Amino acid sequence: MSAPTTATDLALVRLRVEDLLCRYERAIDDDDLESWPDFFTDDCEYGIWPRENDEAGLPMPLMLCRGTGMLRDRVLAHREANIFAPHVYRHFHSGLVVDLDGSRIQTVSNYVVIRTLQDGESHIYQTGCATDTVVEQDGKLLFSGRRIVYDTLRVQTLLVTPI
């Protein structure tokens, strides 16, 4: 992406990132997981870390995918292999800060996922912070990196769907 030069251009970048995040949330919450890898560049890195590891400088992630192939694999595993209770997810984000670093966009945002199980009650499933690198390819914004650090250390069940 060519560097924005005016306040309006910068505001447009923020709006495009907001739109990317929202469509990403929609795809997951609407259980359209097959389109989830399409939000990433081919050579992306997507990982999830517990906060206690991240703060202690321990590199061990809960999950780490390199490339969209691994993301597609994960969706397949979810569809065919995982066994879990039926549930509905709702993603919410706030505190989105967008900064430009040359042609790359660096963003940080808070997220919370609310889950409803079949008993019909809704609970906070997980909250945390996402640090993303976003690039433009063929006029479209994509995540080239998505680093999720979660606060909720007691993950209540198998982490079956993406954050």
Next chain:
Amino acid sequence: MSAPTTATDLALVRLRVEDLLCRYERAIDDDDLESWPDFFTDDCEYGIWPRENDEAGLPMPLMLCRGTGMLRDRVLAHREANIFAPHVYRHFHSGLVVDLDGSRIQTVSNYVVIRTLQDGESHIYQTGCATDTVVEQDGKLLFSGRRIVYDTLRVQTLLVTPI
């Protein structure tokens, strides 16, 4: 509304929808329910469905209002007839996706309502998804349709105020 042609125009539509949703949330949370029908077109349709019905293709809503007259009626009932414990509502939304369909704006967003009762504790009251149709009248955006599907099947008490 004439169709936006530039990226800036499209971004402005998104911002106007965001502003509409926020003012709508404000009116409800500030207990300014008398202004709630003013967010809709005269011939609007506003309905609330439980997810289990929606997914099973069952058309039965929890509530369905056709036209602002029915919305005003509902506010009157709330003010004069309903008996319920004092409470405060806070609406939050995220994952807003705005798409254009000719002169109509189609939007989807997640919502969560947090409720505080007189005991002073705050709980997730209801979460779900809103699919809205928005049109422009006299330079102002209005909901011509608002279809709410809620995940939280155990509605904790009488659904007394609007979502």
Next chain:
Amino acid sequence: MSAPTTATDLALVRLRVEDLLCRYERAIDDDDLESWPDFFTDDCEYGIWPRENDEAGLPMPLMLCRGTGMLRDRVLAHREANIFAPHVYRHFHSGLVVDLDGSRIQTVSNYVVIRTLQDGESHIYQTGCATDTVVEQDGKLLFSGRRIVYDTLRVQTLLVTPI
């Protein structure tokens, strides 16, 4: 700030306020409290009220700081004097309404703070409403007033970090 005259200008004001709120949330959630006073004008007023007092017209706040000196003092107290359990905060806001009043910007928004303690579970810590006055100084938006009214009357522990 000179008064915006076009729809695009007004949209930009909304986006700048959104950016201010998000960077403010980031500073607190990232525990960068030393930069917290920098979001305010020197002669700011920052206060927190319980809803029951606010609705009864009682002026007594839970906390009131006049000027950034008092804000810095509070951060110092937090760092050196307060004793509290380790925790992580996540701020979320929604329902942001931005209105212009001459050169000042008046905003209202809902907030919820989710807290995770060391046991690893995440809870709603506090929800409420913030009424802010925002001004432009040297090309930057700052809070000249931030009035927080919280619904969650049972504040679960010492209110140690800012809202």
